[in-house]
Amino acid sequence: MLSKSSLVMQEKPLILVTNDDGINAPGLRALIMVARPLGNVVVVSPDKPQSGTSHAVTMHHPLRLNLIREEAGFAEYSCNGTPSDCVKLAYKIVLKRRPDLLISGINHGSNASINIIYSGTMAAVFEGAMAGVPSIGFSLLQYREDADFSASGIYADRIIREVMHRGLPEGICLNVNIPDLPATEIKGIRICRQAGGTWIEDFDVREDPKGENYYWLKGVFARIGDGDDTDEHALEHHYISVVPVNFDFTDYPAMEEMKRWDFSF
């Protein structure tokens, strides 16, 4: 057992905070407030909103880092790239090592179900997991700029503490979604699977002054399948959903089935 003095001497954990809504997003500010009492915090976030950029990395123009603020136990940078770029720059240029924890968000809007695949918030989290860093993404089911992150903060703190205590299985990161409710109405935390679902694409078709069409992407989310163990089900029933996700996309049952194929047609 460690003596009290060695405990006091222990360095605080180094926590990397990022998001995809950009450095000025209220959701990021809420997450920083949660993180600061838990360790030394470095923020590296996009200088503008990067929602829907998924795992995009910047290869066609150079990246810039901008130090915004630095004080004891805290530093904040913006970057002109995507969330994936931010994490890579943080490792190599800012921290010069892997952080002890990576947290991303709090996203303005859901990343439950298939939304995970488009999410810049969760792309940053996958970057963490790929580098062996315990990593968690947080999203609130409210898009509005003035969303209320008070309940999210309480639960993010609880989930981060649990992960700091227990660690995460190798290669696993967490996708946490939070219903847009006051803390008193949130029933608890549920470990879930990713709900089946898809976006039914739709477009606003408009005509420019020359008479040429242009298209604004919109879409409607459609749930596929059912089950009381999904993130969507938990959220609908006022629970916070926690989905452990993996970046090995192999479908092992299909792999076994396809081994019988002979490619002879």
Add this chain to the structure above:
Amino acid sequence: MLSKSSLVMQEKPLILVTNDDGINAPGLRALIMVARPLGNVVVVSPDKPQSGTSHAVTMHHPLRLNLIREEAGFAEYSCNGTPSDCVKLAYKIVLKRRPDLLISGINHGSNASINIIYSGTMAAVFEGAMAGVPSIGFSLLQYREDADFSASGIYADRIIREVMHRGLPEGICLNVNIPDLPATEIKGIRICRQAGGTWIEDFDVREDPKGENYYWLKGVFARIGDGDDTDEHALEHHYISVVPVNFDFTDYPAMEEMKRWDFSF
């Protein structure tokens, strides 16, 4: 059994072709050559290279579609968006229905192992699978503009025919990678799992005329773990790798393990 006349009357399958290297990429031309004898072909591809855009979708500017060529059984469009945008526009605006098959590529460069997560080629394939369309992504392990796609074409044809005959399990799409070898040196096709791996990020740090730093992302691929059933192993041994992939990212063993967590720390 269908009579001969009804077979003759059967419509040809509608094949959507896309990629992430852009409408002028030689790899796309090679895939179109494979597709045309197999059905009616519609191409919707980005008007410029979109490598590394992953699942990004365009929400901050409107999309444009440009009809390049149309003839019996064939049409070709370019689009100013990402591969995901191309597929969504194809469904809703160009085809006004789901195609019978979606093929993407042939990518200039590997999408084996963790590269799948950054890949625009495979993002288009996931878009197909999410809409219930049998979908296959093809990549050649050669970045060069003048890569030789002749062997790729032969094997792409064989794999597409097998999928058209057998279909794919629900929610499954295929990530096909092809070694950069003459057809005579390719040993065959292997069904594989996604190899463990990560990009060790690195940056070229340069100074602009004002003395400010800027950063060019580069990186080195590092394989993690081993096994003779991975895509990387197959490719190294001169086989074509076929990995069945799924867009449910839930890690089910971790989900069971984490159900014991009590969030009490």
